[in-house]
Amino acid sequence: MRTPLTLAEIEQLPAAVDLITAARAFNLGRTLAYTLAREGRFPVPVHRHGRTYRVHTVDILRALHPDQPATPHHPAPATR
Template identity: 75%
Template sequence: MQPLTLDDIRQLPAVVDLMTAARAFGLGRTLAYELARRGDFPCPVHRIGRLYRVHTSDLLQALDTTR
């Protein structure tokens, strides 16, 4: 699966699931969930029940400093 570009990310809704955020960083499913559980994901992750969600603005901010 191809990582998302900054242009792709700018077109996303305000909140995305963990796998969409993981694609932006080029991370696989297992590593993404492991990092989220440990609190080590590259940007803030919000847990809502069993779901992990990421604000697109947080994702863009984290990527702007890494790219």
């Protein structure tokens, strides 16, 4: 298993990442990540595009640090 991602590393990720990168943020292995995604139980929403799973980085940041404001790299969504 790879080393989990740090908060600083997560903040530098692009807007969306593959499932394995997202899993590293939660310290999950590949097999468990795919199982959770398939069952709809991954810690954050997973978006399926064909045979590929993608995860929004801002969702990872919110899940890991819900009390923190969004970073400049990942601004908070607009409110209505």
